[in-house]
Structure formats: C-alpha cells, structure tokens
Amino acid sequence: MLLQFKYIRGGPCKNYKTKTRAKQKEICLNKLTSAEIGKLWITYMGNSMARCVLRYFLQNVDDANIRDVLNEALQLADRFTRTVDNIFTQEGHPVPIGYTEEDVNVEAPRLYADEFYLHYLKYTSKAGISIYGIAVPFMSRPDVREFFTDCLVGNYVEDGANTMIDLGWMEQPPQAADRNALAKG
Template sequence: MSKLQHEEKTEMEGNTPNKLTSAEVGKLWATFMGNSMARCVLRYFQQNVDDADIRNVLNEALQLADRLTQTVKDIFTREGHPVPVGLTDDDVNLKAPRLYADEFYLHYLKYTGKAGISIYGIAVPLMSRQDIREFFTDCLKSTINLINDVNDLLDAKGLLVKPPYIPVPDKIDFIKKQRYLDGFFGDIRPLQSLEITHIYDNVQNNATSCAVLVGFCQAAKLDQVRNYFKRGKDIALKQYDILTKLLHKEDLPTHPLMNHLVTDSTVSPFSDKLMLTHKIDMFAMRVRTYGNALAFSARHDVSATFARLIMEVGNYVEDGANTMIDLGWMEQPPQAADRKSLTMG
C-alpha cells in the first residue's frame, strides 16, 4: 500500500495521524484548568510568605504551573482548538492579607501535587501523539521533582510527618485461611502494610483539605458557597476521624490536623468561583484515592469503610457541580458530537 493510500485509508477510518484524540483533548483541557487555578493560588501565596526556603519551592511550583498552562494554550491554538477560560487574574486578590501560615504551603503543595501525579500518570499511556505523550511525561517528571523538593524541605525543617512503622517480618509466609479477609467479627488480623499506606494517605489528604476549607469558610462571600464549604469541612473532619480510628485501633500513629495553620483573616484572596472549583476538583480526586484504597484493602471492614466514604464524597461533588451550574461558573469540557440532535433536522 502506498503512503497516499495509507493516509486515505486512515482518514476514512477517522484516525487522522496528527489530529488530537479525545483522550489527548480531555487531559490537555484538565491540565489547563487545574494549572490556571494553581497559578492564581500560588501567586497569592508568594505575596504572603516569609520563609526564604518555602518561597523558593513556591517559585518552583508557580513556574511549573505557568509553563504547563502556556504549553497547553500553545497546543490548542496550533490545533485550532478553543482555549479554555479556566481561572484568571480576576479570580485572585494579591493584596488580600495572609490566610495561611508558611508551613501550610508545603502541605498544600504535597496535597495538590499528588493530584497532579494521578492526572499526568494516567495520561501518559493514553496519549497517541508523541509530542503530547512527551508533554505529559514532562508534566509527571516535573511534578515528582516538585514533591521531592517539598518532602526534603519538610524533613529539613522537622515538619515531615512520616507514615507508621511496622515490624520487619521474621520470614515469608502465605495466607492459609479465608478469615484473613474478615474485619467485622471473630479473630480480626492486624492491618497489613498496603492498607496502612492508603488509610494514612487519606488521613493526610483530609487533614489538609480540612484546613483549606477552614480558610475558605472564612473567606467566601456568598452564603450558598460558604455553606457548601462548611458542609465539606464537616465531611473532611468526619472522614479524618473514621480513618484515624482505624489506625488508632492498631496503636498506630496518624497525621495531625492543621487547622491551626489558618489565620483569622476574613478577607477573601480568591473568588468564590475559584474556591468552589478547587474543592469540587479535590473532592473528586478523593473518589479516586478512596477507590485505590478500596482496591488494596483485603479486610472487609476497611474496604466497606472506603466504599461508604466514596458515596458520601460523590454526593458532595455532585451538589457542588449543581451549584457551579446554577451560578453559571461550570465550564463545559469538550465532548462528542450530539448525533441525536444532529439527525433531528
């Protein structure tokens, strides 16, 4: 088959080599939206930081968000694709007083960086075009480097709270009875390392989320939005307690809350739109982290706990999306052709 015949065949199959696939468009769109929000948040943090080392890592994060946002914009422009609006300078007040302590910025970068790794990591194997795949590979590597720098700085400043330690086993063993899976009645085994890992990860996420929401509750302008944040704070705190108790039952330490790192300012540094978008996105990511935890939890009580938490978080995200739509703030992602309406004449 000649090159021309191959290209004609490819076109007929709807598989244009240089055209962006739905996966590429979707992940590029999500990357732009997330990093346009990160630019606003990080620029505000930069205006309210005293520690030079923390300022440096904030600069690293902001430069990354700027670069990723601009790259996606360039790709969409080159492809003739509409560039999303996302979050803009209108959504941040750089003159607002400090809402969070310097230490909190490091926990926040870790919290949002984990979400970025999840988005970019899933994107890489789905990208067909080499240039787009290389872009997301760079996104992933750069975000991993950022989190490594954050962890190193937390450790250097004595602020790194490590996951629990467990004993080194004497030997390799194999599971012999089905009661290994039990968790409600009878002889319940201790938590295994992967269960501890994902419980601890989500305790940490909820501790950070709760502090973010304390600040957002103080700063929100609309009662409707403030009440949504109050409900989110209650959910984060309740789920933090549920997961913490699983660790405490095993005499394992947990991650502390960080609400004390929020100041008493009520001047909003961010628009209600930005804050609402932020919490919907991060709670939606919680569904994924709970799903991962469920998949690695062999004990029935632990997996059932994560299944319940997913349902509660999912309902909260849906209510937030409805609020965004009511307020005219929900930007629509690119979607497939509506064949039904196209054939109605």
Template structure:
C-alpha cells in the first residue's frame, strides 16, 4: 500500500477537472465510434476504430472506479440514448480514418497537458498510459493513411544553403511593403489549421443533416460556413507562396438525414471542436512572426469565440450542458 493511500490523498481540482473531462469526452467517443464501427467496410480501417473504441471503454472503466473510490458523483455523460446505431452511415470509410487521425492528435495534446498537472501517483500513471495509447492510435492511423496514399503531407520547402540570422525589422512586415516568404513554422500552423477545419467542416455538414432541432441545424450550417471561410483564408496564404493546400473532405459526407446522434451530443462535440481550434489558433499566433498572420489568426479566433459562445448558450437553453465541478461559494454558505 502506497504512502498516498495511507494518507488518503484527495484529488486536486486539476485532477478532478482532467478526470471529469476525460469521462465526458470518452462517453461521447464511444457513441460516435460505435456508429462508425457498425458501418465500416474497409478491412484496414476497422481494427483502428476497434482499438480507439477499446481505449475509450478502458478510460471510462478506470475513471469510474476512481470516482467511486472518491465518493464523487459519476457524470451523466453520454449513452445509448445519444446514438442510433441502426441509422444509415453518415460518412465514408476514409473519413473515419481522417477523424481518428485528428482524434489521436487531440488526445496527445489533452493528455500531455493533464499528465504534468497531476500529482497523485495513480492519476499520473493513468494519464501516462493515455499519452502512450494516444501515440499508438496516431501511429496506427498514420500507417493506414500512408498505406492508402491518403496521408496529407505538409508542403516541402528548399533546404537553406547556410545558417541565417534575421537582420532587418522588415522580417516582421505583413500588411505593407514586400512580404517575406512564409517560414517553416508558419507553414506548419497554416497546414494544421486547414486540416482541422477540413475535419470540422465535414462533421458540421453531416451533423446538420441529422440534427433534429432547427436551432441546432442552423448552428451546424453556420459552423460549416465559418470552417470553409477559414480554410479559404489559410489556403490563400499558402497559395501566395506557391504552396499546395490539403484537399477538403466534404465529398465524404453521405446523404443520410436519419437521426444518428442526439442534438445534445452534436452540440457538445461542436463545443469540444471549438476548444481544440481555439488552442490551435493561439499556438499559431505565438508561432507566427509576420504581423499579418497574427492579425488574421486573432480576427478568425474572434469568430470562433462568438460561435463557441452561441453554441454554449444553446446547450444551456436546452439543459444539455453538464456542469464542471465548482469550488464552494463561500458567500452563499455564509448567507445561509
């Protein structure tokens, strides 16, 4: 028995936050991946979906056990009521693969943040395993994408003939004068954000077809338009430098309009995508030295922020937003 067990170390707010978020995201992933698995036909992609689904189920089992030991209420999350497994397929097999590839990236980022923020031994062990399994999921998706010739590689650029240092302030110029070519870091951020918006746009199109509420359907159509606009902006910046952009995946959305996922799941999934994209844009702002790029990201970040806020408001109006654990309201306690 560890010293921590003997001393009954409670979960910190950071550990609670990470575990609660993991439970919510993985119960949602189980619904989505279960529907994917029901319709998958490609023999190479099917094992990858099965592996991702297995990981989500294992995560739920571990987190549930921790919450029970801590006498912490198990979140509602998502369940059978949030997915119709008998509904026709909503996406083509190759989209499942692209989706899982992005899922692996998001998992690496989220678990990589959670791991160093946790102190308790069992929680650190859990998130260390989550990082390793997310890396394995990424490897599996990357391998299949490469085998099928579907991996969207970022653009190639010439190797410099020597080490260079920035000598002029004009290196930062973006709006006026001659703009310098994009550097490798800036290209990387543009390419990554095109890819994430491409996945988002296809998801929004699919969700708009199967949403039951007119309000949710309109929000999904709005999300698709925003993602399409951002793809155009980033692609034009690459095009100015004679660099290619990855293809879009709108054509991988099928024509089904049968209820597939609950409106609650659709909106929470949308909110999660907004959170990931806001983080990506923030990283891009920090990594872009040309002024016009940081200004563009800031402007587009504002659009995502407004869309995310409206998404949350719809969730609140429909009682779909499960509340993250709060600290004690000392003023309310004192009043009572």
C-alpha cells in the first residue's frame, strides 16, 4: 500500500508517495548531495546515449519481438532522462547536455544483426543494474532514492532475455547432475 508523504522545500508541500513508512509525515527535502548529483548525472548521460543508440537500432531491426523490446528500452531511457531533468530543474541545478540527435546518424547503413541488439541490451542492463543498485544506499533524499529503486525495477532485462531464449540465442549454463541418479550409481 502506497502512503502519502509530504515533502517541503522552502515552500508549499509537495505530494510524495512511498511504501516505507506507516503514516503521513512532512519532511524538508535537502539540497542534492554530491553523490546524488554524480549518480543522477551519469544516469542522464548513459540514458541519453542509449536513446541515440536505440533509435538507430529501431531503424534497422527486422524481428517484431526485438522491435518491441527495443521500444520498451527506449521508453525507459526517455523516462529516466526526463526524471533526472525534472530533479535538476527543480533544484536549479544545470542539466547535462547529454547526447542528442546530432550525435548519431540513424540513417547510417545497418551495422549489426538483430541478435546483437539483444546482446547490447543485456550488457547495458547489467551496467544499469550496477549503477542503480550502488546508488540506492548512498541517496539521502527519499525522492532520489525512490527514483533509483524504480530504475532497478523498471529494467527491461527479462523481456530481452526471454526473447533471446525463444530465438535460441542465449546459451543455457551447464545443469547440475541428478543427485538421485548419481547416488544409485
């Protein structure tokens, strides 16, 4: 159950929802810490780059299932960059320029097979999980901590992995031996 929290930042209360407390509170939002600024900055930069790469991939992908996974990844990257932009803007902090349409030619000839797109997502998802997971315990502001927690939950790893398995592009790890069969000798 989500409960309503109100956070005050030198003005009227802002509504904020969280699962972590059993009652409503009013808490003053502090300025961003250096750890928060750094993690938000790298999140913005990484996701602005992902938006460019994913737009290029979407111009060239053939498989409809892979297109769906790429579109979902693009929507997440868009949402993450918008959220960081909003946090920085509300704080009067400069917003990174990031990567833009000027940094990629989506009309460039195709460089990769569809299979590569899913491998790319798998490895960028692993990097994102690492960045977001490390960020959570260092975030002192509840809104920033919740954003990074949401980033972890909102990751598209499962859809990409399932598509790779369905297409036979992900190797299965070795299976443990049947202990009962081994015991019978």
